[in-house]
Amino acid sequence: MMIGDAREFGEMIARARKALGITQRDLALAINSGERFIVDLEAGKPTAQLGKALAAAKAVGIRLDDVGNRRDRP
Template sequence: MEFIDTPGRFGSLVRSRRQALGITQRDLALAVNVGERFIVDLESGKPTCQLGKALAVAKSVGIRLTDQAPVPSADTLPDLGPGDAYPDLPDLGDEA
């Protein structure tokens, strides 16, 4: 099982499944009712692709997304401050 944690890995998986099915990017776009450019962008790992369309494409090539992570409980979560909820995002300071 492959761990999909970046848009690039997701796009690569979509591309490999599409190729395994023997269909072109254009055929896939027509089947899912999206533009061919969307398929090109998705397969290249463009991080701003629309999630709904990306999920439709994934489903059409047989990719099933599941969450197998354990559900955290309140006592297992770290005590986070307001700036710690999304540590990868820049701190924009107090907007008020």
């Protein structure tokens, strides 16, 4: 799945978090962040810090592959 924008990324994080049965607060604690950051991230706020966003993705099991290594690229 290609992520087109911050909103889609946030929705992906929210779905994965809910599937794990953890709260936004739990996720924030897992990545040493504030709950407000998770709320903003899941809402698609485009100014979310990339490092924290990637940590949140990893914490809920989302793996972001390097698209530069994809074989199906033209």
